[in-house]
Amino acid sequence: MDNNKDLKRILTFSAIALGIGLLILFNYIFDSYQLRILNMCGIYITLGLSLNLIYGFTGLFSLGHAGFMAIGAYTTALLSMSPDLKELNFFLVPIVPWLANTEWSFFPALLAGGLLAAVAGFLIGAPVIKLRDDYLAIATLGFAEIIRIVLTNTQSITNGSLGLKGLPPYTNVWWTWGLALASILFMIYLFKGSYGRAFKAIREDQVAAEAMGINLFKHKVLSFTIGSFMAGIAGGLLAHLIGTIDPLMFRFLITFNILLIVVLGGMGSISGTIISAIVVTVAMEYMRILDGPMDLYFFKTDGISGLRMVIFSLALLIVILFFQRGLMGNRELSWDMILNPLKNRKKGVKGE
Amino acid sequence: MSFEIFLQHLINAISLGSLYALIAIGYTMVYGILRLINFAHGDIFMIGGYFAFYGITMFFLPWWAAFIIAISLTALFGMMIEKAAYRPLRDSPRVSVLISAIGVSFFLQSLGVVIFGGIQKGFPIPELFGIRIIFGNLSVMSVNLFIPVIAGIFLAGLMYLVHFTKTGMAMRALSKDHETARLMSIDVDKIISYTFGLGSLLAAVGGIMWGMKYPQLFPLMGLMPGLKCFIAAVVGGIGNITGAVIGGLIIGMTEIMAVAFMPALSGYRDAFAFILLIVILLVKPSGIMGESLTEKV
16 A cells, blocks of 8 residues: 555645635636635535534534534624724614724634634533533533523624624635635544544543543543634634624524534544535525425426425435435545545455 | 512413423423433424414314314324334434434424414414403413413323323333333333323423414424423433423423513523523432433443
């Protein structure tokens, strides 16, 4: 295998170069709607990876992603909005004075959003992390709801249910895909090292992992905090992509979408998450047709809103009922697999 | 706060609490037997309300007939869901079943939006339940007085069923140990199916009365009450029916009374239950009535 190493390295670099080339091309030829979908893909890759880190790799079934995204989105938006824009937004209840005149540039604001989400993740994770999977799910879901309720009610800071409108569209393809690429590289790096292996050991068997000297609490909280950080940054990017945020955006639905991506792609597979994030995001947009009026020859409707979500929840059900391992299981797409599909298959059979 | 107003809040709190209790029982029974948070339970509650609504408005049934049909249909529906989405995963990791339950929940919600429409529908309140009783400063809808009574009747029936019939005994046996129960010639699949039917039946009763109390229905109405009732089940001690009732009443009370005494907190109403959940999980994870579960190593 080793003689292939250089070839693989060249292939990896050329794939990244090709990716960047494609992004430049897309940036040039796509209209704003398609660009938006492209950006969404990048954001959802990050989100999918962050949930996969927490759930797929460490085995902590957390449903709190919407809350961390909300924290990231609100922090980034509030820090980067200009004072005039804030005054325009907060017409019902004036904004608190210490926030009124802050105007940070996008990157520090984004970083602050991610850090605040990480702090929240740490504070939330530390007490509940020892709970078993289903209790953890409901506790994190509860925290996400509490965050949303607090955002709705602290009107002088977040503008309450009115939300924030007219956010400057800082997010572009470079931000979203740059973040996605950074997350991918980070995950690959993480799982080559001892931390990643410890996470996987915890997923497979907590007791055995602890017996091997892995500090369960430290590693679980670490995984949870890193995941929250990534979710917070993705939330900040999402806010400046869409341009409008309000607490209703961060309901359980958005966590469901991310969960769908992780389950579809395979729990514990980086490449599976990337593929399914792109597929789900693009499908989510193009299936909007289903919500609009339809005219098949034998069957006419005047637009059923919600049909799209019926199909997506069915997709989740079918995957979990019949293809529990998802697209990739916990394997990774590697050059070996592409260059040498036959050999790999043979090995797979032997392994089973 | 005058005594009359306090009494009014108290009646309101008890009726809300008994609704929560009815729904919480479904969670606690399913969790007791399958160790599964049936995420779709809140949506079964919604479906029950809609069945009754269509029985009255579309088929012009008298209200009692519509209610009975809606309740039985919902029970069947709950059993169907178990068969389709949970039974194939009986031997899978618990989280897979949980994800399946989340999928069912979203499926029912979005199907509800497609079939019933996303707009709120006013529930046609039968005359008996819609009487406004005025007593000095006190003004209560009669449905608020009926709810605790009806909930009590169903609870008594359930208690009888669980403690004094063979099916109930089988249910209790299953909640201890599936394998041993099977060896005692208990048809495990059938009993699990009955449990879902029973839980869904109570959810339907809750859904119909919810529809009359806040006279409107919408496809996402099951989401919040569903989560809160699961919390009620956890607070009371999951797997324990009496515990679920106590938990339901506690959450109903806290919500109404906290807002009544501290109106400034009204925006945080939905957060109380979650805060209670987290406190309980940290202080006494087995709940008020629950036996402590020891983790097998």
